[in-house]
Amino acid sequence: MDLGTQGVRALAVTAGGEVRGTGGHPLTGRRDGPRHEQDPERWWTAVGAACRQALRDVPAEAVQAVAVDGTSGTVLLTDGAGRPLTPGLMYDDMRAADQVERVDRAGGEVWRRLGYQRMQPAWALPKLLWLLEHHRDLPAGGVRLAHQTDFVNARLTGHPVASDLSSALKTGADLVAEDWPRHVLDELGVPAGLLPPLERSGTPLGTVCAAAADATGLPAGIPVIAGCTDGCAAQLGTGRLTVGSWNAVLGTTLVLKGVTDDLVQDPYGVVYSHRAPDGRWLPGGASSTGAGILSRDFPGRDLAELDRAAGAYEPSGAVTYPLVSAGERFPFVAPGAHGFVLGDPRDEADRFASILQGVGYVERLCFDYLDLLGAPVDGDLTLTGGATRSAYWCRLRADILGRPVILPEHAEPALGAAVLAASADRPMPEVAAGMVTVRATLDPRPSHLARFDDGYLGLVDELERRGWLPTPVAAHARERTSS
Known part of the structure; x- marks a missing residue:
C-alpha cells in the first residue's frame, strides 16, 4: 500500500510481478499558508477501501504479507491505543520554521555526521516540537509520536509498532547507530517513551489483527512488514538496486533517490540519505517543483493535447522555474524561493512546453549537484510517478538529461512496498528482480543533445543571481554542460 498526498493506492502482486489486483481511494487535506494537514482517520478509511478493491478477485489464502509506504516527514501524536490526538502534519507543512534553529543547536553534531548538516522546516523533528508546544493539554502519559506508516501499521496489527528507519530519518533518528540520539532529544525536552522503537525496513512488525481484517479484507494473521517512505519505495519498485542507480519520481513534486555504498556528505545540507534494508545507503532529495503546477495552471485540460x-x-521561448509551492528543498535549500518565468511565452502551448522543460532543467541540476558531491550517478536511471503517463514528457526528460531513461512496467511506490512485503525472508535484489519488469528504454535523440543547454544555463544563471543557488553549484553545472 502507498499512502500518497492525494490518495491511497493498493497493489496485490505475485512473486513473479503479476499485478492481480489494484485499488485506490482519494484523500483530501487542508492547506492554509504554510500549513498542510490531513485527518489520520481518513488514511485508515482509504486504506480499507483501497485494500478491498485490490483484493476483490484475489483468494484470501493467496495473500502472504503486507507492507505500507508513506509520505516522508508526515507525523502526528496518538494516544496509547493509536487514536489520533492531532491532525497529521504533512510532508510539506512548514509551520515549524521557528523550531529549526533550536533543533540544529541541539543536534547539529549528529546531523553533520549523518551528512545532511541541518534540518529543514518541513522535517518531522521541528514539527514534533511544534506539536508539543501547541498541545500542552494532552494526557500526561501514553502519548506517542507516529509517522504516517506507523499509524496505519498500528491499526493493521492492533498494537503499537516500531517505526522504520526510513520514515524516522527526518525525526532525527541516527541511521548509523540505528537508534534515537537520546541526548539530543533530552535537550529538546522530548519525553522518554514518546518515540517508537526503530527497525530497518523489511522487518516483521506483527500480524494483521481481526479488526483490521474486517476493515481491509486482508486475511488475519499474515505478517505486517516495516515499510519506508514513498521515495524509497519507488526506488525499490524499480528493481534497480545496484550502486549508481537512480530513480526519479515525478508526481506533484520531484523526488530523486539513488543507491550508494557510502554515506553521502553534503556541506549545503540538501541531500539526505536513508538506510537501505541491506545496510547500504539511499541518498536523494525532494524538490518542490513538479507536475503539480500543471494541475494548478491547467485545471481540467486535456494534457495529452497540450503535450x-x-x-x-523545443526549446520554448521562455524559461520557467516550476515551483509548486513556496520554498525549495532540492537541489538547493531556499525557504524564500518562488516560481518565475523568464521571457514571454508565445502562446499557451509555449507556456506549457516551458513548464515541462523547466522540470527537466531542475532534474538535470539535481544530477549535476549529486555529481558535485561525489555520488555515483552513471548507473541506470528509471522514471516513475504519475508523469510517466506522458510519453512525450519522458522522451523530453531523456533529451534534457542527455542519458537513457528506463520506464518500469508498473511505475509506482506501491510496487516497492510489495517488494518489501515479499522480502522478509529472501534477499531483496533477488525478490525485486523477479517482481519488476521494464516497459521501455528511451534513448536521448542525438539531434537534441545540445538543444536545451541554453535554457538550462539560463535557469542556472537566474537561480544563482537570486541568491538561491550557491555559486560553486552553478559553476559545476556550467562545467558539466560544456564538457
Missing part, C-alpha cells in the same frame, strides 16, 4: 502542441516548442 502534442508543446512538441513544436
Whole structure:
C-alpha cells in the first residue's frame, strides 16, 4: 500500500510481478499558508477501501504479507491505543520554521555526521516540537509520536509498532547507530517513551489483527512488514538496486533517490540519505517543483493535447522555474524561493512546453549537484510517478538529461512496498528482480543533445543571481554542460 498526498493506492502482486489486483481511494487535506494537514482517520478509511478493491478477485489464502509506504516527514501524536490526538502534519507543512534553529543547536553534531548538516522546516523533528508546544493539554502519559506508516501499521496489527528507519530519518533518528540520539532529544525536552522503537525496513512488525481484517479484507494473521517512505519505495519498485542507480519520481513534486555504498556528505545540507534494508545507503532529495503546477495552471485540460502542441516548442521561448509551492528543498535549500518565468511565452502551448522543460532543467541540476558531491550517478536511471503517463514528457526528460531513461512496467511506490512485503525472508535484489519488469528504454535523440543547454544555463544563471543557488553549484553545472 502507498499512502500518497492525494490518495491511497493498493497493489496485490505475485512473486513473479503479476499485478492481480489494484485499488485506490482519494484523500483530501487542508492547506492554509504554510500549513498542510490531513485527518489520520481518513488514511485508515482509504486504506480499507483501497485494500478491498485490490483484493476483490484475489483468494484470501493467496495473500502472504503486507507492507505500507508513506509520505516522508508526515507525523502526528496518538494516544496509547493509536487514536489520533492531532491532525497529521504533512510532508510539506512548514509551520515549524521557528523550531529549526533550536533543533540544529541541539543536534547539529549528529546531523553533520549523518551528512545532511541541518534540518529543514518541513522535517518531522521541528514539527514534533511544534506539536508539543501547541498541545500542552494532552494526557500526561501514553502519548506517542507516529509517522504516517506507523499509524496505519498500528491499526493493521492492533498494537503499537516500531517505526522504520526510513520514515524516522527526518525525526532525527541516527541511521548509523540505528537508534534515537537520546541526548539530543533530552535537550529538546522530548519525553522518554514518546518515540517508537526503530527497525530497518523489511522487518516483521506483527500480524494483521481481526479488526483490521474486517476493515481491509486482508486475511488475519499474515505478517505486517516495516515499510519506508514513498521515495524509497519507488526506488525499490524499480528493481534497480545496484550502486549508481537512480530513480526519479515525478508526481506533484520531484523526488530523486539513488543507491550508494557510502554515506553521502553534503556541506549545503540538501541531500539526505536513508538506510537501505541491506545496510547500504539511499541518498536523494525532494524538490518542490513538479507536475503539480500543471494541475494548478491547467485545471481540467486535456494534457495529452497540450503535450502534442508543446512538441513544436523545443526549446520554448521562455524559461520557467516550476515551483509548486513556496520554498525549495532540492537541489538547493531556499525557504524564500518562488516560481518565475523568464521571457514571454508565445502562446499557451509555449507556456506549457516551458513548464515541462523547466522540470527537466531542475532534474538535470539535481544530477549535476549529486555529481558535485561525489555520488555515483552513471548507473541506470528509471522514471516513475504519475508523469510517466506522458510519453512525450519522458522522451523530453531523456533529451534534457542527455542519458537513457528506463520506464518500469508498473511505475509506482506501491510496487516497492510489495517488494518489501515479499522480502522478509529472501534477499531483496533477488525478490525485486523477479517482481519488476521494464516497459521501455528511451534513448536521448542525438539531434537534441545540445538543444536545451541554453535554457538550462539560463535557469542556472537566474537561480544563482537570486541568491538561491550557491555559486560553486552553478559553476559545476556550467562545467558539466560544456564538457
